[in-house]
Amino acid sequence: MPSICMYFEVHQPIRLRKFTVFSKAENPYYDYFDWDKNKKYFSRIVAKCYAPTNNLLLSLIDEYNIKLTYSMSGVFLEQSQKFHPEVIESFQQLVSTGNVELLDETYYHSLASLYSENEFKEQVKSHSGLMKDLFGYKPRIFRNTEALYSNDIAKTVENMGYKGILAEGAEKILGWRSPNYLYTPPNSNIRVLLRNYKLSDDIAFRFSTHSWKEHPLTADKYASWLSANEGQTVNLFMDYETFGEHQWESTGIFEFLKHLPSEIAKYDNLSFKTASETIDSYEPVGVVDSPYPLSWADVDRDLSAWLGNDMQRDCFDRIKRLEGLVKENGSKDLTHVWRLLQTSDHLYYLCTKWWADGDVHKYFNPYDSPYDAFVNYANILTDFETKLKGNL
Amino acid sequence: MRILMLGWEFPPYVSGGLGRHCYELTRNLAANGVKVTFFMPKKGAHIHVPGVEIVGVSPKHHTTGRHASSKSWDIGPYPISPYALGPYMYSGPTTETHKPVSNGSGEALLETTENYPLNFFEAVQVYNKSVVREALGKKFDVIHAHDWITMPAAVELKERTGKPLIVTVHSTEYDRTANIYPMEWIVSIERKGIEKADRVIAVSKMTKDELVKKYGADDKKIRVIYNAVNPYEYKQPPQKKKEKMVLFAGRLTNQKGPVFFLRAAKEVLEHEKDPNVKFVVCGKGDLLPQLIEEAIHMGLTGKVMFTGYIPDDDLVRLYNMADVYVLPSVSEPFGITVLEAMAARTPVIISKTSGVSEVIKHCFKVDFWDTQEMANKIISILKHNSLKKCMTKNAEKEADRFDWDNVAKDTIKVYRELM
Structure with missing residues (x-):
């Protein structure tokens, strides 16, 4: 009798401005980030994804009493406030139904958990502050950027008071076991919710793949797959942008979503639960040991999408090294800029694995190549470092 | 499969894109069991490519120009390249001395010579005539020409033998001149060669598009084959x-x-x-x-x-x-x-x-x-x-x-x- 835990990650990076070795910033916040472009992208995705999906889910909650779980990055909410405040209102409406749970993450959608516990905690604190301000909500469960997870991260998150954490249901930690159960790390008691990546990616990646033998995926077929599952919970975790952006409206993704609750309702053994309801309803059945960081990215499910090549590691190291200078400066604005530069997408655009082969990462990249992305990012880091030093 | 291939340059003397392509192509065709007879404008070519018959064409006996008897009339391995045609490079005899030169990638360039008797247009005509004369004695199934300079001979051979013609375009006159003063007579040779060819091989999509746009080529007969490297x-x-x-x-x-x-x-x-x-x-x-x-x-x-x-x-x-x-x-x-x-x-x-x-x-x-x-x-x-x-x-x-x-x-x- 598995319940279904549907979780959506809502995130939009704040993209960088074109910055050459000849560029100089007067005001980093305005000069490093391309606000016109960000507004354009954001408006487009509001129209394609956030507005229609929120409306659809509101009506589905109303009709079928489904339960949903979200986390929204701070950089997403910051842009909503700037460009489309009505999107925040729409999420507030969703939260006020009582059927929606919000999770915490790092405000900046960063990789801070990999290098500084201190910095990580501060970014999570900023995020929970935002949850309180905008939604009057105090999250109990945590989802790290790109589902980055390790024993150490789990322990840190537990110490911060969270009762549960989301992670990838990777074979690396599960072995022969099913992701459809609660687990704990070896070193702490926090509940680990593992993504059923097969069923999640059927929607998130394969939905519109014509060469997939199950294409087209219909709600009744998918509900029958869900019903055939054993275990406590089927965790369907995916980017919210799956609806309307990764999978365009023309693929039929909204029709699929619209009919899913009624199809699921046909099975007595299926029900919806939020992440908190899930961890409150079941006992963990075992231990998952993850000494090395896992993520939910691509087939490698590790850090290689962000730190896989020399350029990525170089930039990441430079960002880390700036921590001291930023702290010394003590400027709130420059600290904010430094953290905005930590958004994992900036490193992701530098990823070269599979890039030459074409698709695999079905992901919007604003640069012509990872090398162009590197040059732009590196130039900004150089300018920022000069600025920080000049300010002292 | 026997191929009659008409070229202009060949390493080690020259090796721009065309020369390198011809050398590697003939070598690898031979390795794939294709018999190639390769014509180039050089008297007694001594380049050896395993499995490839190389014919160096001497135009000496057939010249029609005023200085046809001049001793120095010998296209030889170096003197003329289809790529080096600045507006004033072949406008007539100059006082410069003739010596083999090459660009960075080893390509020979045309340098006019004191005794150089014919203008370039005539030289090309003579070369093509010689090629036709000697090629008619060969056995082949397909004619394959590279760039404009061998196209007149290739077209004539097609007309006289009825064999199919393939033309590879390594560059067009518009490319070589960067669109600044393209030579109309060269463009017209290219246009005719491309029109008469049964298949055209372009070294990129960019070239293919240009052939369609500027030469009115039928895109259905163009194939794109990119170059390579060892x-x-x-x-x-x-x-x-x-x-x-x-x-x-x-x-x-x-x-x-x-x-x-x-x-x-x-x-x-x-x-x-x-x-x-x-x-x-x-x-x-x-x-x-x-x-x-x-x-x-x-x-x-x-x-x-x-x-x-x-x-x-x-x-x-x-x-x-x-x-x-x-x-x-x-x-x-x-x-x-x-x-x-x-x-x-x-x-x-x-x-x-x-x-x-x-x-x-x-x-x-x-x-x-x-x-x-x-x-x-x-x-x-x-x-x-x-x-x-x-x-x-x-x-x-x-x-x-x-x-x-x-x-x-x-x-x-x-x-x-x-x-």
């Missing part, structure tokens, strides 16, 4: 050096955009306070005096070096010494040097108006006129070892995929379409 010929162990180096290699003509290289150099040198970098312009061509003057005007003295002609071995050394290779071509049908630099583990910055940019990803692509962006990318490569390491690691693998054996196999497919 990577192992370009690899040398890394060497320690005190100074960074940015390299240009190619004919010094408007087509290749050397002036944009100089402008980018100026931007780099102005930006870097303590520039520990030299810019090397490798190759020869009619723009050389102008470029030297320009470099002086820009204040680049001591920072830019002009090598003039260098042999292939030295070019390989330069590829390996370079920290960046730049191809700023205004119009580059393919750009084999880019694959060569990539094989030598050197990061490349290439013009978007190049055929090679259609098929490689691990590089920077810039507009040839955007010298500030070019400088932005040059400085970034010089500064960030991580970028250089990452790009060259991937680019080296990428270059490996361009294999002459595949070029030969794809060409055989085109032959089969006609047999």
